[in-house]
Amino acid sequence: MKLVRFGEKGAEKPGAIDSQGRIRDLSGVVADFTPDVLTIEMRDRLTALDLETLPVVGGNPRLGAPIARTGHFIAIGLNYVDHAKEAGQPIPAEPVIFSKAPSSLSGPDDDVILPRGSEKGDWEIELGFVMGRHCHYVAQSDALSAVFGYVLANDVSERAFQIEGTGQWIKGKSAPTFGPIGPWLVTPDEIPDPQDLDMSLDVNGERRQTGNTRTMIFPVAELIAYLSEKMDLEPGDLVITGTPPGVGLGMRPQQFLKPGDEMHLTMAKLGEQRQKVVAFRG
Template identity: 55%
Template sequence: MKLLRFGPHGQEKPGLLDATGTLRDLSGIVDDIAGNVLSDTFLAKLRDVDATTLPAVSGQPRIGPCVGRVGKFVCIGLNYADHAAESGLPVPAEPVVFNKWTSAICGPNDDIEIPRGSVKTDWEVELGVVIGKAAKYVDEANALDYVAGYCIVNDVSEREWQIERGGQWDKGKGFDTFGPLGPWLVTRDEVPDPQALDLWLEVDGHRYQNGNTRTMVFGVAQLVAYLSRCMSLQPGDVISTGTPPGVGLGIKPNPVYLKPGQTMRLGIAGLGEQLQRTVSAD
């Protein structure tokens, strides 16, 4: 299934994209794509619903972040060896873990705000993993059973705040609008191998990133198992799994960064596309 949320910011309704590409309203069945709705049991019930009996949504509503009430937005750094190389950093022996604040979450096509004074705002297309049931000390062999589904994340990053301002990476990762999620959550049954997905990103029509999740240093199952050892994971938590090479920071000899008035387009095979315009933060 492809589950999504649509409507004005803060007033999103749950929806489903049917086999014909028609957006269907799920609000008569669930209140949100969040929490226990993401369990295997509830997803199985949704799968049994005849989509043609659901109200079709007319027009072109705003698409919101594909999961609501996110408790944790956990990110993995340097998880592609060639991205670590372009960043001038060693391949990590264990996952590099940092956070995005949940206030960074926005819709997949919402404007991205360039922070005041920023000259080093960057892009990162990433595979997002949405947790479906509570996970604590899970084995890698069973880790994917705790995944509800997958989505696209643009891990927008302000490199000066991330690298040059002291402290940890979190400061450069959590500005408002720096966490677009969606357009939809594709349930686990439709992604038989999360380590075989092409992903890409363009800025103003120029392709900067081309990669495949098979080149991750730590795969999805490894990451879920690892994170469940240092925190409990709850339904709706999002894990952003790292980016392939081609970020602005890594362009030699002169890095390239975002400025207001540009357009980013990014996608992952089977998970859809995002389209964002950059604007100056108010």
Template identity: 60%
Template sequence: MKLLRYGEHGLEKPGILDGQGQIRDLSGIVGELAGETLGRESLSRLKALDVGTLPLVEGSPRLGAPIGLVPKFLGIGLNYRDHAEETGMPIPEVPIVFAKATSCVSGPDDPILAPKDFQRMDFEVELAVVIGSRARNVAVENALDYVAGYCIGNDVSERSLQKGGPGEWIKAKSHDSFGPLGPWLVTTDEIPDPQNLDLTLDLNGERMQTGNTATMIFTVAELVSYISTYMTLVPGDVITTGTPPGVGMARKPRVFLKPGDELVLKVAGLGEQHAKVVALD
């Protein structure tokens, strides 16, 4: 299934894509795509629906992030071997886990806001994992059972803050609009192997990033298991799993985002994001 949320910011309704790629309204079935709705039993009930009988949503409404409530927004640093190498950093021995403020979550096509004092804004296409069931101390071999599905994430970062000293990552990665998710949440039955997905990012029509989740240092299952030993993961938690090579700070010359730039992000089976960078007054 491809689950989504549509409508104006703060007024989004739950929806689902039908076989023709049209949005069907789910608001008569579930109140929100969050919490227990993301659990296995709930998703099984949604999968059993005759989607064609649901109300058709006319036009092309704005899409919000596909999860209505994100209790924790976690990221993984340097999780692609070739990305770690391009930054000149050592290959991590254990996952590097950081947090993004949940207030940075935005829709897949919403503008990315550029404050005047941010001069080194960077892009990172990532596979985002959405937790569906409470997970604490889970084994690697069972970890994917706790996943509701996957979506595209863009871990937008202001590098001047990230490199400003210990503990600065959350400031660098949490400005409003720095966490686009979507366009939809694709359930695990449609993504049987999260370790074989192509990722790309284009900036103003030029390919910047190309990668495949097969080159991740730590797999999705390993990440879920590892994080669950340090904190309980709950439904709606999002983990962005690292980015392939080609980020702006590692290019020669460096390439950073500026107002007017347009981004297209793709992950196989998960759709596309289209975003424009807009100056924040």
């Protein structure tokens, strides 16, 4: 099942995509996709629904982030060998973990706003997953059963904020709109193998990234098991899993986002995103 949130920013409603690609309104079933309802039990209830009995949403509404919010927004760095090399970093022996502010979440086609003082905005296409149950010391063999669903993500970054100065990654990853996810939250019955998903990202019509999740250093099940050793994972937590090579930081010469640029992301079974880059005004 492909779950969405549709409508104007701040007033989104929950929905699902039917077999004909239309949005069906789920607001009579669930108020919103908030962490308290993003459980395996709710997922199973939703996937059992007959979508043909639910109201069709007319027009072409905006799609917001397919989850209303997340408790933890966890990111994995340097999880593809070639990306670690282009970043001039050693191949990690264990997952590199950092956070993004939950307030960075945005819709798949919303504008990406470069913050005041930004000089080195960058792109990173990534597979994301949303947890569906509490996990602490979960075994790899049980880890995928705890996933509510999978999403396409763009881990937008500001490299000067991230690397220069005190070099705290969260500072370069957390601006509003730096966490586009969606268009859909796809339940695992449609993603039998999260380690076999093709992905690509273009900037202004030119291919920048091409990859497949099979080349991740630490696959999803291993990430869940590892993270659950370091912290409690809870329903609604969002984890993005790293990016293949081709980011602006790794290009020679380096290339960074500027107002007017457009990004186009695609991932097998998880849909596509289109974002225009704009400057902060305020």
